[in-house]
Amino acid sequence: MMKRISLCVALLIVLSNSSYAYHAYPKDKLLTSTATFIDVRSINARQRLQKIKPKALWVDPHSLMEINDFLKSHIKQKDKEFIIYCSCPDDEYAIAMAEIMDREGYTNVYILKDGFNTLDNYNLLVKDVRK
Secondary structure, three states: OHHHHHHHHHHHHHHHOOOOOOEEOOHHHHHHOOOEEEEOOOHHHHHHHOEEOOOOEEOOOOOHHHHHHHHHHOHHHOOOEEEEEOOOHHHHHHHHHHHHHHHOOOOEEEEOOOHHHHHHHOOOOEEOOOO
């Protein structure tokens, strides 16, 4: 419970920052993008929506350890293009992850506005067959 409270506080601090360290990814470039997609939907959202973007990396937005592990494993790719998406209203988790990545020195971080719905509209999602 304490971890969840700490995570919520951290996310609120990140979201309260008035300057934005990310840009919205242009939707017209989605079909040709070579960027690495990062799915920051919660476990519940993934189970409820039952679709995934093939080859997207999933980072549990409720786990500071997973976020830290992701950052450590991509430390030599800070100039690589990353597109972050979630399924939450106003893209809260995607924005929080983009802010964290910016603070860690990642330079090409984008959020996908209305992420999950946009990917679905562009037919970039498949049924999640993992159990």
